[in-house]
Amino acid sequence: MQGPLGEVTENAPEAVVAFTSSQRVEHGVPHRVSCRVAGVSEAWFHTWRRRPDEPTKREARRARPEERIIHFFTGSGGTYGSPRTT
Incomplete structure (x- = not known):
């Protein structure tokens, strides 16, 4: 928008x-x-x-995998692509 x-x-x-x-x-x-x-x-x-001021249940649920993906991606030095992180 x-x-x-x-x-x-x-x-x-x-x-x-x-x-x-x-x-x-x-x-x-x-x-x-x-x-x-x-x-x-x-x-x-x-x-x-x-x-609401707090994230909705859906937003909280979707944030968890995103945090893990970022963790593994940065841990690999930015070399892991989507096939390896999934």
Whole structure:
């Protein structure tokens, strides 16, 4: 997702949610308008606004293998490819 705010939507979605929420509270700008300016959909905004602070079960489950793959890849000096790490 690449909007007028650049890579902010990918790297710090919390910043986009905070920006959109603050525009509504401080200036009375509807979420629809702020989302359009930020280059995100309203559905994306509402999903991230309700997102829990802790990772979801799925995110935690997916992070475990990623950590192990990184461990083995760096342990091999960066020479192991996908067939050897799996």
